[in-house]
Amino acid sequence: MSYATAARAALVRELGTEYACEPELVDLYTLLVLVKGEEVTLKDVHDAWSIWRLRTQPDHPSIVPFEELEKSSQDYDLPYAQAIRRAARSV
Secondary structure, eight states, X not given: OOHHHHHHHHHHHHHTTTTOOOHHHHHHHHHHHHXXXXXXXXXXXXXXXXXXXXXXXXXXXXXXXXXXXXXXXXXXXXXXXXXXXXXXXXX
């Protein structure tokens, strides 16, 4: 198993069924596991989500800079950031 495959598998485990994502979004979050690891921020997660969302719903109202989101929308990224951090620790 390659290091990237191991990172992706760890992330999928950490996301579980509650926070399962589309495969393309998992790929972007896996990149965050590899390049940011435990240092990933909510902004990083939002930026990755925004890139994915541009392909799936380009007019989504949350495709704005992280700092412009309401606090409740910013908090939505927290479980994903936590899963990315846990996955990074396990690979």
